Amino acid sequence: xxxxxxxxxxxxxxxxxxxxxxxxxxxxxxxxxxxxxxxxxxxxxxxxxxxxxxxxxxxxxxxxxxxxxxxxxxxxxxxxxxxxxxxxxxxxxxxxxxxxxxxxxxxxxxxxxxxxxxxxxxxxxxxxxxxxxxxxxxxxxxxxxxxxxxxxxxxxxxxxxxxxxxxxxxxxxxxxxxxxxxxxxxxxxxxxxxxxxxxxxxxxxxxxxxxxxxxxxxxxxxxxxxxxxxxxxxxxxxxxxxxxxxxxxxxxxxxxxxxxxxxxxxxxxxxxxxxxxxxxxxxxxxxxxxxxxxxxxxxxxxxxxxxxxxxxxxxxxxxxxxxxxxxxxxxxxxxxxxxxxxxxxxxxxxxxxxxxxxxxxxxxxxxxxxxxxxxxxxxxxxxxxx
Amino acid sequence: xxxxxxxxxxxxxxxxxxxxxxxxxxxxxxxxxxxxxxxxxxxxxxxxxxxxxxxxxxxxxxxxxxxxxxxxxxxxxxxxxxxxxxxxxxxxxxxxxxxxxxxxxxxxxxxxxxxxxxxxxxxxxxx
Numbered sequence: 001x002x003x004x005x006x007x008x009x010x011x012x013x014x015x016x017x018x019x020x021x022x023x024x025x026x027x028x029x030x031x032x033x034x035x036x037x038x039x040x041x042x043x044x045x046x047x048x049x050x051x052x053x054x055x056x057x058x059x060x061x062x063x064x065x066x067x068x069x070x071x072x073x074x075x076x077x078x079x080x081x082x083x084x085x086x087x088x089x090x091x092x093x094x095x096x097x098x099x100x101x102x103x104x105x106x107x108x109x110x111x112x113x114x115x116x117x118x119x120x121x122x123x124x125x126x127x128x129x130x131x132x133x134x135x136x137x138x139x140x141x142x143x144x145x146x147x148x149x150x151x152x153x154x155x156x157x158x159x160x161x162x163x164x165x166x167x168x169x170x171x172x173x174x175x176x177x178x179x180x181x182x183x184x185x186x187x188x189x190x191x192x193x194x195x196x197x198x199x200x201x202x203x204x205x206x207x208x209x210x211x212x213x214x215x216x217x218x219x220x221x222x223x224x225x226x227x228x229x230x231x232x233x234x235x236x237x238x239x240x241x242x243x244x245x246x247x248x249x250x251x252x253x254x255x256x257x258x259x260x261x262x263x264x265x266x267x268x269x270x271x272x273x274x275x276x277x278x279x280x281x282x283x284x285x286x287x288x289x290x291x292x293x294x295x296x297x298x299x300x301x302x303x304x305x306x307x308x309x310x311x312x313x314x315x316x317x318x319x320x321x322x323x324x325x326x327x328x329x330x331x332x333x334x335x336x337x338x339x340x341x342x343x344x345x346x347x348x349x350x351x352x353x354x355x356x357x358x359x360x361x362x363x364x365x366x367x368x369x370x371x372x373x374x375x376x377x378x379x380x381x382x383x384x385x386x
Numbered sequence: 387x388x389x390x391x392x393x394x395x396x397x398x399x400x401x402x403x404x405x406x407x408x409x410x411x412x413x414x415x416x417x418x419x420x421x422x423x424x425x426x427x428x429x430x431x432x433x434x435x436x437x438x439x440x441x442x443x444x445x446x447x448x449x450x451x452x453x454x455x456x457x458x459x460x461x462x463x464x465x466x467x468x469x470x471x472x473x474x475x476x477x478x479x480x481x482x483x484x485x486x487x488x489x490x491x492x493x494x495x496x497x498x499x500x501x502x503x504x505x506x507x508x509x510x511x512x513x
Contacts, residue, residue: 031467098458110460170463309407385434385440
């Protein structure tokens, strides 16, 4: 650990050394806020958290970007939401060239296309696609969240860059090493609360980094059209003994055709779990391949700008989990959820949007309390940015 | 909250608008409208246009740094050519803001931007 601290201290000193003292330091402050009301008329039990967030939720964020020089910049973003205050970003960028940038500190590693748009001001619906959901989904405890909750700020180092290949094709890449997700000893799944907990000063629980990367290509199709195709991967261990591992793969496609945007992503996470206590599982542990589950998630959405003030959206997203579960779980060996969403975003004022959406949930299993396989939920939100 | 209260709230909110997220293009000089179109298209891919338009940046050099940072964002789709157009519009927008605020014009070095800065940036990137 001391070597890691020493490495970052030397790197930080080197960054400061290249700052041009004669140049004015440029600062840019930005922020966003979203107040969302989530109403679940089909499920009265949802009103008792932690089954779902039913009612008002608030997300606030303030971001400061500082350009020390043409090569060195810093970003600091603090959020306040369901978890209280969170350090979403706190990193330095040292840019050797557009094609080679070193990022050190706390940041969301570059995975998937949604990562860039995770701020509520940057997406038109109140909630995130299911594969990236961070707590607004119904029955969230049964599913233990999504495939990869977004954002997922973590401490580490990322090397990234962008390169134009000719005048129409942009290539982006990123490789990174971060602390990774966490859980206690002999885990059955990732502990997302522990993974974001600042109580241990954001220190890794096993000393073995999670590594990953992303490669994406953006093709300009015309003056008002482009398409981006990307692939992402990350993997590592998450328990203190480094016995259990997770690997996440993802692919994404975004197409903008003038005022129409089509987005789709697919993610899958393979997570191994501890099977020492075989009686703690719902199903008999097989002699082979019985110590992991897979969680798949995908979404496809169309966003259409009808006027400069009004966007309408349609989205289909879902998750599919296959593998053993704990004895008390309501999930089966195979469980799925599909969600169908229609929504709109209306600009009340520059920087202030009203978001309305309705969602139909289709579950593969009945809820133990309500007995339902279908749910309906509605969102009404105000989102502002500056 | 009753249905009536929700309805009243919705009517009130709609009565506030609509207000364009971007700019009224009739306000923009005709020779800069194509630059604005590039700005509006490229700079709304990841965030709303209100982000840059509400940033209240009146310094040309700060816009250059800002747009450079955005150009380097993964999948931005902002080429050097796009950057030239975007900065040409933003230079006008910053001057318009300064005029409204009664701020002094920028220093001569900054006023000569943006096209020189883009070229220098590209040279540095090619090395």
